[in-house]
Every structure is written in structure tokens, then in C-alpha cells.
Amino acid sequence: MPDVVFPLDSTRRFVDQDLVGHNRWHPDIPAAVTVRPGDTFRVHCREWFDGAIHDDDSADDVRDAPLSTVHCLSGPIAVEGARPGDLLMVDILDVGPIPQEDSGPLAGQGWGYTGIFATQNGGGFLTEQFPDAYKVIWDFRGQTATSRHVPGVSFTGLIHPGLMGTAPSADLLATWNRREGALIATDPDRVPPLALPPLPQDAVLGSLSGADFDRVAAEAARTAPPRENGGNQDIKNFSKGSRVFYPVFVDGANLSVGDLHFSQGDGEITFCGAIEMGGFIDLHVDVIRGGMETYGVAENAIFIPGNVEPRYERYLAFSGTSVTLDGEQRYLDSSLAYQRACLHAIDYLTTFGYTPEQGYMILGAAPIEGRLSGVVDIPNSCATVYLPTGIFDFPVEPSASGPARIDPGQGVPRSTF
Template sequence: MAPASPRVVVKVDLKKRPWQQTQPLHNRWHPEIPSVAEVKTGELFRVEMVDWTGGAVKEDGSAGDIKSIDLSTVHYLSGPIKVVDEDGVAARPGDLLAVEICNLGPLPGDEWGFTASFDRENGGGFLTDHFPCATKAIWYFEGIYAYSPQIPDVLLIIHILTTSHHGTAGVRFPGLTHPGIIGTAPSKELLRIWNERERQLEEKGVESLTLCEVVHQRPLASLPTTKGCLLGNIEERTSEWERIAKEAARTIPGRENGGNCDIKNLSSGSKIYLPVFVEGANLSTGDMHFSQGDGEISFCGAIEMSGFLELKCEIIRNGMQEYLTPMGPTTLHVNPIFEIGPVEPRFSEWLVFEGISVDESGRQHYLDATVAYKRAVLNAIDYLFKFGYSKEQVLISATRCVSQNLVDHKH
């Protein structure tokens, strides 16, 4: 018998804002955000998602929306989804939740996305000291391919020549669609650990850091705030909402629960083994990407889009203790395991740019891979600039940039 079609457990209406959805979205991590759906292990289900800004970025050539975007509102996530086994017994703290990505893609009728770099005064980014102004490019999808009117020849980088459906000579490239964020809800104790360590980082400031201070442009941490907070089914501005909003963790960094992992290969056929910290696991996902390199150089460096995931879950009882080794003072200091699927565009030609641990002022740094990576990226941007691109075009088209091979890294 053919398998059943996936059951839609979270549906979004792109004509409505995130807080207007029938099934409320959320943009924070907190154990008390109630689940909006329940699924059983082995069941194929579908989750729809708005883009990470909830529709704040428009399909036009202006970067004004990027410059003024309210970053306290992101990322908008679909869920939480409670997971139970075939007997109706919920996932329990200490279990592992194995989440398989069976299918994914853009939402029908919304086959476009965007890349951008944020303004120095509102978000910044990896290269803000070189690119202080907001920029944006719109990308259109044709099956597995993407092209941008703002960057008509971007694919010269990887030597794939074609013609856009507008009939103009140009190039396009195959993407590898994936969710930027997928994770489980934290426990109260894990949430306390997050907030304490991130608050300490913010309070001590950049002077306390021994590495990477030359790339510090953005806030050191995004601490809990009621501004822009969306907590699913919790009624806004009630005493309960106020309490939770002041505790709830932002979705910006990846953490022990998974979260904002931004792994470009997390596509069809992949499995994520997520630690379970609360009953039911409370799985959430969002921040869909049509494509991304090994990092988001411009901060908003993936091709951001709305989209869907079709998933199946399994519960591995007591899996945290069996498979995850704590890397910290408590058993909560663990990280997910990602099993990458077999799907990936096939490229055979590469340009390699070297970076060393010396910043633009000529200062030597010790074992600083971030400074070295920054130098390699700047070398790539300057090289492609010689072939007729603007440096801003190269920056926001770096959706297939990969970083690898730290060798002889003595200084």
C-alpha cells in the first residue's frame, strides 16, 4: 500500500502577519510556550513556515526594509509540536528525538527569496567594517535553480551558464534547500543556564575576549526582551506573558537544543538527533533557506524564503545518556547530532582563497580562525570585483561559499 499523504499540522497564510495566523507562531525559546499540534512517531507530517522575518522583507529592489527591520522580532518559528509514541506516551526529558526530513521546498505560489546585508547601525554583520550599508537581492526559483535580477551574472563563479526565463542572457545555480532552525524546547534549568552565560558575555564586553575582537560589530548577545516578543498561544500582555517574555531566549544563536544551526546540507534525507528537555519535546522549526554556503557572511547570507518541511519522528528512549556526551558542567550541556542526507548539487571546479591570522591593520593574531576566514572572504570578494561585479553584489551572492581545511594553523 502506498504511504499516506503527509498530514498538515501547521499551516500558514502568507497574506497574514505572524501574530494573525490561525495557529500562532513564536519567536522565542521557552518551556512554557504551549504546543500547537501533536504527532505520533512514524507519522509523516507537514509543517509550513513564513520566512524568518515574517514577511517584513518585500519582493522589490529597495534595501529600505533591510535597513529599518526590527530584529527583536526574529526568527518566527512554526510549532511547538508535541511528539508521542504509538502508545500515546510523550517524549520525556533524557530521550533523543530523531527527526527525518523527508521532503521540503518553497510554498507554492511564493517561489522567491532574498539575501541581504544589514546596516552597521542595525544588525551589522561579519564584514560590517567593510560594508556598512544595507543591501538586498531578490532571487527567483525555477525548480532546483535560483537566479537574481540584481546579480545577473553571479553564477559565473561556478561556471554554470544558462538563460533565465525572461530570455535575457544570464546564469543561475542549483540550491540545496534546508531549514535554518530546528530544535526542541529548553527546560527551565537549561533556559536559566543560557540566560546567565549570555548575560555575563554582554556585561563583560568585547574587552574580555581574546579572539575575534576585530570582527565584533554586532551585539555580543541577544538577551531576553519583551520588545517584539511572540509567544504562540500565550495571551499577550497578561502577567503570564510578561513573565515568560522576560525569560524567553532569543532564537539568534544555536544552542544545546539545536536551534539556529544553519547547516546547508540539512536537506532531504537528513536526520537530526535532538535532545529532549521537556515532556513532548516541543519541536519547532523555521528560517527556511533555498541555499546557503558554510556560513552566512552577510549575516542574512542564505537565500531566505517561506517554505515547508515534511517530517517523521522517532523517540530514542534515554538516548541522551547513551549517545550524547556532556561538554560542560551539567548533563544538559550536550549538542544534537546531524546525519546529512545524500542530496547535494554536484560541482567539479573550485577557486580557493587563502586567509591567514593577520587582520587588515597588519596585526598578528594567535590561532584565530575567524580572522583567517575573514581574510579569505575579503580576498575572494576583491578577486571577483575585478570581473565586473560590485563588491556588494559578491557579498550578498556568497550563497555557495565554503570554508574548510585549517592546516598548519600555528599563528
């Protein structure tokens, strides 16, 4: 096993660890540890809500999930000699649930969860159709996930970090805050909001304290969206064997990682659509001098996917176009087209006996494939959702005999405000 450079104790809260990570982006958050180019090391990662979500049959914890506290990130990890303009090359050598703990109160200790967030607390991709909070608990057996809340489904997890990235420069941070602030100003009272501005409340900033803490907390960017530094990209194929090239914006690069997922469908459409967990990740790092200019990677990481994804032979694909549910035509709106494809898949699954919420959870957590299938044929963009038929323990394809009927079980726990 590689040396653990960022250890976490599962019995202690994120802010009570010997090494405290962070939940905001800022160039002045000090590096917690330093590694060298060519080093291989292990990092422990806490589940993104630091244990606020429980293995039970209530969705109250998802309804009340403290969004101001996320994401719990391990780092920053400085890479000796890395300079602005370089590319940081990171290999994911291994990633998995909390080592040697197959049961316990934390997600990653033999279980994980998927949540549909309430519109009043973050929402999701289909929040207009699913405005309330829901939760599904998934149990792990080796690499397989099953759930008491979604019977008839099992699949192999494609484990990956939802979030990894380098620290922004001061100029890049200012750019984020300026452009996202301008977006918020177009509709400041929108629910859910258009973007998340800096929020000192619940900020965790590593070893910073006093006046430095207060200054950084007021400026630091939230970790919810992906940005030029990588960040919360939620790419399901970014798994074991992947190699990623991050732009370096500050001395040392200051790499951070967290938000581990046991599995996820393309898009993580419920917002907490992956199977969330804590665990570990083994990394190897190196530096390409001047790589940002040499390869034209001035913003947004590029990566080579690993080769460990589960393989399914058959898929049932659903398409959607950029027309709203009430019949309004939109111009090449690919996001709307993907929403419609997802809704078509959910409607289809209800014919077998699933509730709409169970169908939504399947699309969020199982290894579905989402594709932009047509983006040039005005006025309709076309998106498709590929649902692997092999994840079901009953025939899910259309047939002359009609859909099989399954017992939906206890269903998905729901909570309302």
C-alpha cells in the same frame, strides 16, 4: 502529501493565524500540536521576517528590518511520550518554497532575498568592511536561482531549514541567559551587540496570554544563535534526506522549525546570507529512549546529511590566515582566517567587474564550501573558501588573457542610516 499539522495562510500575518507559533525559546510555551513517534507530517513555515522584506530594488526594508520580531517559528510540536534524556530523531523527508504558489508578495512565492545587515542593525561577518544595508532579490525557476542584482550567476538551491530545535529546560534557559548576559556586560555599548538579551517587545509566545505571557516574555531567549537545543545553526547541508538527533530537555520535546533557505553558502556570512523564503517541510519523528546518555549527546544535535546537494566538478579556493587587515598577528583565530579568505574571494571577483557587495552576496547565497584547513600551526590558523566555478556563465579561473569583464548591471540596492 502528509497531513499538515501546522498550517499557515499566506494572506494573514504570523500572529493572526489559527495556530500561532513563537519567536522566543522558553519551556513554558505550550505545544501547538501533538504528534506520535513514527508519525510523518507537514509543517508550513513563514519567512523569518513575516513579510517585512519586499521584492523591489530598495534596501530600506533590510536597513529597517525588525530584528525584535524574529524568528517566526512553527511549533512547538510535542512528540507524545518523549522525556528529558531522550533523543528526538527527526527525518527531513521534503522541504521547499510555499507550495503551489510561484508568484506573490511573500518570499517563497517564486522569489527570495539575501541581505547584508547594517552594522547598527545586526551587522554581519564582514560588517567592518560592509557597514551599510544591501539587498539582493533571487528569482526561482524550479531549483535554480538567478538575480537581476547579481548577473552572470545561477545555481541549484540546496533547500534547508536554517532553524530547528527542541525547547530548553528551565535550567538550560537560565544558563543561556546567565552566560550571554555576562558576555554582554564585558562591552554593553558595543554596536552590533555581543549577544541579544531577553526582550519582551514583539515577543510571540504561541497561546500564552496575561501574566504568564508577561513572565515568559521577560525570561525567554532570543532565537538568533545556535545553542545546545540545535536552534539557528544555518547548516546548508541540512536538507532533504537528512536525519538529526536532538537532545530532549522537556516532556514532549517541543520541536519547532522555521527560517527556510532556498540556498546558502557555508557560514551564511552576510547574516541574512541565505536566500530567505517561506515554505513547507515534511518531517518524520521517533524517540530514542535515554539516548542522550547512551550516545553521549548531552548537548548540541548531531545529524546525518542528506544526499541531494548539487555537485560541482571544479572549485576555485581562497585561503586566509589569522592576520588582521592592518597587519596584527592573532593566535590561531579561525574566525579571522575565514574572514580573510572571504575578503580574498571578494577582491578576486571584483577583477571581473562585480562590485564588492555583489561578491559578498555571492559568497552568502551560493553553495560555497568553507573549511578550517589548519588549526595547529602557531600562530596562524588557516581557513579556505571553495567557490564553485560552475555557477558562473563566464570563465572565472585565472588565465594568461586576463579576467573576462562582465556587466554588473544595476548592482546591489544600498540603504544607509
